[in-house]
Amino acid sequence: MIKIGASIFHILSSSPCSIWYRCENCCETAGGVEMPMYLITHKWPADKQIDAMKEAFRFFNEAKLPEDVEFLASYNFNFGAYTMWKAPDKDSIEKIMEGFPIFKKEARITEIVQSYPPTMEYTVRMWKMIVKMTEKG
Structure with missing residues (x-):
């Protein structure tokens, strides 16, 4: 083929x-x-909100992304966030989150595909x- x-x-x-x-x-x-795109739903308890914000600050200042991983966007909601990534696989993203326990604890990673515009x-x-x-x- x-x-x-x-x-x-x-x-x-x-x-x-x-x-x-x-x-x-x-x-x-x-x-x-294209490389797969992932949506991660991060949730944390109300009493961890300040810790989550500190962790987010640390992530944006310290995280080293592999060359083949791209952080696309972040959307926040009460006691959580949605983040969008391009990565070769789910394991690549899980590995990045290892140093960020609040974000990783309740994270649900889903591969997504843009449907509109197609x-x-x-x-x-x-x-x-x-x-x-x-x-x-």
Whole structure:
């Protein structure tokens, strides 16, 4: 198979990729689907709010991100935050959070895909879902 990223040839081929799994040989290569994006939901108890703010300050001043990990955004809510990342895998993000116990304790990491405006990755996943649904009939 020609490595052309996430094309229709890739979707319909015998590639090990599926809707929610990326193979190392084609999906994460240049010209293929973008690096995975993750949304992390961080929650902490009300009595840890000040400690969480101190930890956030420390994170922004001290954290050393690997070259292949990108911190995209942070959105705060009462006693928690949502953070968005691009990283090769979930383990890369978990490793970064090891030095930040309040953020790591109740963190839930979810791989996400931008659906609007549609990206190539979203379009590819939609095609894969359609192909999978037609195989069940």
